[in-house]
Amino acid sequence: MMTTDTIDQDAGDTLAAVARLLHHAAVRAWAQAESEGPRSSLHLLGLGIHIASCQAVAMLPPDANLEGQPPTQDDVAQLLRSAEELTRAIPVLDQPAGISPLVVAICDLMREATP
Amino acid sequence: MKRQDERSVGELLLDADFTTRQGLMDVSGQDASAMLRTWGEVVQSASELWATLPQPFRGTNSPIDGATMHRLESMSQAMHRDQVRRGWPGDGPSDERLLHVAETFTRAADLIGRRGGHIGPTDPAIRADLDAARMRIMHTLYVSAHSVGVAAQQHVADVELATTRGMSDRGRRAVPRGQDAINRLAAFEQLAGAYVGTQFARAAQGEHVHGPHGAERLQRALIGWDIQAHRTLAATPTPANLLLASRSQAGIATAAAAILHAGASTGHVDTHAYEDRLAPTLDATQRAWTHVAARWAEMTTPASRTDSDLVHAAGELRAAVREVAHDKTTWARPEVMAGRVDLGEAAEYFQQALSTAVDVACVTRDVAAQDANLSGPARAMSHRANADIDRAADPNHRDENVVWVTAGDVYANRMVTIPAPVRAGLVDATDALVQTASKAMSAAACLDRGAQDRPMGSGQEPAVPRSRRPEGPAPAAQEVRRVARP
Numbered sequence: 228m229m230t231t232d233t234i235d236q237d238a239g240d241t242l243a244a245v246a247r248l249l250h251h252a253a254v255r256a257w258a259q260a261e262s263e264g265p266r267s268s269l270h271l272l273g274l275g276i277h278i279a280s281c282q283a284v285a286m287l288p289p290d291a292n293l294e295g296q297p298p299t300q301d302d303v304a305q306l307l308r309s310a311e312e313l314t315r316a317i318p319v320l321d322q323p324a325g326i327s328p329l330v331v332a333i334c335d336l337m338r339e340a341t342p
Numbered sequence: 343m344k345r346q347d348e349r350s351v352g353e354l355l356l357d358a359d360f361t362t363r364q365g366l367m368d369v370s371g372q373d374a375s376a377m378l379r380t381w382g383e384v385v386q387s388a389s390e391l392w393a394t395l396p397q398p399f400r401g402t403n404s405p406i407d408g409a410t411m412h413r414l415e416s417m418s419q420a421m422h423r424d425q426v427r428r429g430w431p432g433d434g435p436s437d438e439r440l441l442h443v444a445e446t447f448t449r450a451a452d453l454i455g456r457r458g459g460h461i462g463p464t465d466p467a468i469r470a471d472l473d474a475a476r477m478r479i480m481h482t483l484y485v486s487a488h489s490v491g492v493a494a495q496q497h498v499a500d501v502e503l504a505t506t507r508g509m510s511d512r513g514r515r516a517v518p519r520g521q522d523a524i525n526r527l528a529a530f531e532q533l534a535g536a537y538v539g540t541q542f543a544r545a546a547q548g549e550h551v552h553g554p555h556g557a558e559r560l561q562r563a564l565i566g567w568d569i570q571a572h573r574t575l576a577a578t579p580t581p582a583n584l585l586l587a588s589r590s591q592a593g594i595a596t597a598a599a600a601i602l603h604a605g606a607s608t609g610h611v612d613t614h615a616y617e618d619r620l621a622p623t624l625d626a627t628q629r630a631w632t633h634v635a636a637r638w639a640e641m642t643t644p645a646s647r648t649d650s651d652l653v654h655a656a657g658e659l660r661a662a663v664r665e666v667a668h669d670k671t672t673w674a675r676p677e678v679m680a681g682r683v684d685l686g687e688a689a690e691y692f693q694q695a696l697s698t699a700v701d702v703a704c705v706t707r708d709v710a711a712q713d714a715n716l717s718g719p720a721r722a723m724s725h726r727a728n729a730d731i732d733r734a735a736d737p738n739h740r741d742e743n744v745v746w747v748t749a750g751d752v753y754a755n756r757m758v759t760i761p762a763p764v765r766a767g768l769v770d771a772t773d774a775l776v777q778t779a780s781k782a783m784s785a786a787a788c789l790d791r792g793a794q795d796r797p798m799g800s801g802q803e804p805a806v807p808r809s810r811r812p813e814g815p816a817p818a819a820q821e822v823r824r825v826a827r828p
Contacts, residue, residue, distance in 0.1 A: 264625075284647060
């Protein structure tokens with residue numbers, strides 16, 4: 228298996244964008260959860276999105292650029308959908324290794340976030 | 343006349359992948375029967391497509407390449423035989439999406455057979471294309487196995503819900519056969535997942551394919567989380583790891599409140615104890631963990647790395663809670679949770695988790711107070727330092743001249759050592775966390791069935807966190823020591 232050292236530049240940039248979207252989605256889910264109170268099930272949705280975001284960051288090289296303006300969308304489901312759509316541009320062979328479980332995780336989260 | 347499909351093999355494989363993803367996003371328990379009927383066809387067509395791909399050039403193939411697909415096909419055939427033997431799901435409609443995936447694989451195999459199956463792949467670019475095709479096929483099988491597994495899980499959950507309303511013999515048989523399908527699909531998913539290979543799959547090595555379910559899974563996940571949180575925070579107490587640890591602990595408190603509420607509603611947990619003592623302290627500890635998590639989040643950047651073992655443990659914890667307590671997008675109803683697990687047993691596991699949470703809180707406080715390496719992005723640290731000073735200072739004696747972060751650092755947003763006011767605020771927040779976690783532990787002592795059964799003065803200690811046990815009486819009876827500020 229290839230390592231993060233061999234990530235193709237385009238795939239790396241796309242994955243960084245996925246990580247940014249997931250990070251923002253987690254922040255939004257948690258903000259919504261806090262407004263609903265400590266028993267909101269959205270706390271666990273936010274945790275799930277944050278975990279997916281950690282997985283995405285782990286596949287990137289250490290010097291990957293993850294800064295930038297937060298996305299304009301605030302809707303959690305829409306942010307997840309955007310992240311999933313971006314993963315379609317990432318080749319499953321050219322790595323980073325681990326894209327398949329990330330795809331599954333995002334699809335699972337979308338199902339969880341969509342009433 | 344039907345229009346000819348002019349797509350390339352690569353485009354067909356992408357179509358199959360995206361179709362399975364869409365299916366995964368929309369899947370429900372009602373789809374389980376049709377998906378299980380069609381699943382074998384997907385695997386068979388994938389296997390046939392795999393066989394039509396030109397064989398890897400001698401010496402360049404991995405020994406697992408062909409063997410993995412053979413094993414997956416065998417597993418699928420065994421599953422089909424089992425379905426025939428059990429008479430479930432029986433005859434009926436196919437799943438349209440999976441059927442489309444199978445047809446797409448078949449179309450790709452035809453295309454290769456007609457145009458290029460005989461090619462000897464000596465060119466590195468062609469070999470790379472073939473590797474990409476194999477990986478895409480395996481990825482599609484991995485995603486679709488997960489999708490069918492989710493449908494089977496939701497089907498079993500739906501059937502179990504029916505038990506609470508009285509169930510026929512036919513319905514009662516559906517649970518073990520559904521569970522068997524879930525186990526077989528999990529094994530399939532794990533094998534395909536090993537081929538597409540991930541860091542997180544490696545982190546999970548050593549787990550059993552047929553993992554535990556329900557309360558047992560919850561217990562293991564809570565214990566596994568506790569062990570991993572201690573390991574990670576001892577070795578690498580970075581803000582990113584502390585953020586995930588705090589958010590996960592907040593998640594435990596949220597889940598405990600939901601499951602104990604269900605226990606109280608169904609007679610498994612004392613209603614007065616829940617309403618008067620447990621619920622308020624769980625809410626307070628959840629808020630305290632969330633507040634501390636927000637503090638750690640300020641000290642991270644989007645590029646901050648989190649320990650992969652901690653990520654895996656948090657993922658398993660979340661999955662175990664969802665299995666017991668969730669119904670699609672929200673909490674399951676109390677009677678549904680009660681139909682899934684023994685809520686009294688689950689309450690005991692949370693009682694233990696709330697005890698160990700005090701220890702995690704103490705570790706968190708120690709890092710906040712003593713770790714000299716804590717740093718954060720300059721802008722966030724400057725903002726936080728000024729906000730904390732404004733809140734704490736006497737308005738008549740505010741020192742306007744202290745610069746906590748230099749203008750250069752703020753401009754470049756460099757990582758800087760956390761300023762003294764930020765650390766002081768963090769220590770205050772974690773001190774409050776230890777207090778609330780201790781109160782939650784005391785309140786949860788009533789959930790310990792063993793302690794309730796013991797006679798008073800039997801000499802057995804109440805549950806207290808491991809690392810704090812020698813320090814004195816249980817926190818229920820003491821004010822937990824505050825840490826001196828640096």
